[in-house]
Amino acid sequence: MTLLIVGIILFLGVHLVRVLLPDFRRSIIASLGEKGWRAAYSIASIATLILLIYGFGQARQVTGVLYNPPVWMAHISITLMLIAMICLVASLLPAGHIATKTKHPMVLSVKIWALAHLLANGETSSVLLFTAFLAWGVILRISLKRRQRAGEITLRPFVSAKYDLYAIIIGIVVWALIIWKLHEWLIGVSPLVI
Template sequence: MSGWGSFILAAAAFFLSHTIPVRSSVKPWIVARIGAKGFGLIYSILSLVIFVWLIVAANRAPYVPLWEKAAWMPYVTISIMFVVCLMLSFSIARPNPFSFGGVRNESFEPAHLGIVRLTRHPLLVALALWSFAHLLPNGDLSHVILFAAFGIFALLGCKMINQRTRRKMSEAGKDYDALWVATRAGSLFSGCENSASVFLAVSQQLV
């Protein structure tokens, strides 16, 4: 299969693989059989393979131009990617009980938030920014569909994870809303809260 057929099949595989295995009715069943580490390993490998397949399929799809690439567009992408890289560097390997990717979540302290002061879902917001940053200089139909879908999927993921995390905290006897309200009094960086006010206003609209 080639052309649009391969692209559609790869896109379907990508979104199904990122929704079905993590459902509350599916993931526990898989984890019970292969363990949490096994699930994480297999899920990561599967996601990477399908992601590469989707990118290759988008490149091989028939070229249908929607707008011409201007000389200034890559500079916009590079500027946004600088922000994305900062968000990733501040997000990885830090406690974040509100989203995926957090480690040592039991040590999370509302008074020492880091990037969680900006958004509950820094990795997903970074993915959305990455997607929309690459949308501009790639003005053909397959890549517009690809990057727009990535961005929308990331933002919808914020809402989905909010609901899932609230349910899990409730089952564990924890108050999700109270914990999130407590973070509003925390610090982004010591003495630097005012400089982040603009980013805070924007991110709150996203999540």
């Protein structure tokens, strides 16, 4: 469980540097340059993600259950994951209505993903992991809203509704692949087993 906690703190900490330590981030960029910062950030993200995944795998084997979700929660979770996949794909494409209306579709995708998994998983390790990611999403969304109000960032302008169609189609395909086999291959649990 310790590795999971350390992994969560480090991974989410790396992804909250701009929010929590903006001066530190600026000083690193000043000394390493923008490319150097991006390289260091990418390496730290990958390393802490590996630690997080390993820690979660270890914690799953030894932690108990905090609650047993009702069977019907799995259906809600699977449906929420479809929405999360569509939002995730929309965040990676030029802006359509989905991206402009949700403002930060990737952050929304992570929050929906975390909530969906909290509804379906009552193990201590899962609750810890998904609660941390949900909290991270809320903190980041608040920060992005403040930065937008301060004029530090601007929202992506609407490009075309065709990107909404692409996001929906690609999101459904990715979601179907995850439900069909990818979740089981990567995580070891089929979301369809109730």
